[in-house]
Amino acid sequence: MYKLTQSSSVIRMLDGACIPADPANSDYREYQSWLEEGNTPEPADSPTKSERIAAVNAEYAISLAVYDKAWTSANRAGGASLANKLAAIQADAAALKIQRDADIAVIRNS
Numbered sequence: 001m002y003k004l005t006q007s008s009s010v011i012r013m014l015d016g017a018c019i020p021a022d023p024a025n026s027d028y029r030e031y032q033s034w035l036e037e038g039n040t041p042e043p044a045d046s047p048t049k050s051e052r053i054a055a056v057n058a059e060y061a062i063s064l065a066v067y068d069k070a071w072t073s074a075n076r077a078g079g080a081s082l083a084n085k086l087a088a089i090q091a092d093a094a095a096l097k098i099q100r101d102a103d104i105a106v107i108r109n110s
Contacts, residue, residue, distance in 0.1 A: 002031055004044040006051075013042070052107045060100040067093045 003011040008021040010031055019027045035041075047055070067089055074085040 001039075002034065002041040004041050006044050006047060010041060049107055049110070053104050056100055056103045056107070060096065063096050064093065067096070 001013040002019075003013055005011060005018070010019050010021075010028075011017070012019055012027065012031070017027065019025065019031055022028050023032075071086065071089050074082060074089060077085075
């Protein structure tokens with residue numbers, strides 16, 4: 001018997017082995033054969049609130065890095081429209097933070 005995870009790997013319930021989704025892995029091929037026989041793995045555990053919040057924060061950090069890069073590029077480019085570009089980037093980043101905070105509030109209240 002197997003159990004799904006939040007990633008592409010599966011857990012073999014017999015010994016708790018974490019099996020990566022790699023066709024070269026004999027344990028994974030055994031799992032695929034088990035599925036072909038009509039078996040169904042146990043569903044993955046739902047992520048905890050802390051894990052969900054961490055995922056939201058990770059997405060936010062990645063997006064913020066994109067805005068930081070845009071800010072740096074706009075600063076280097078300079079020009080007459082620099083102030084407008086920087087203001088737009090700041091507004092987008094502020095909206096992103098508001099959305100992140102709202103997403104976290106929904107998770108905490110669920």
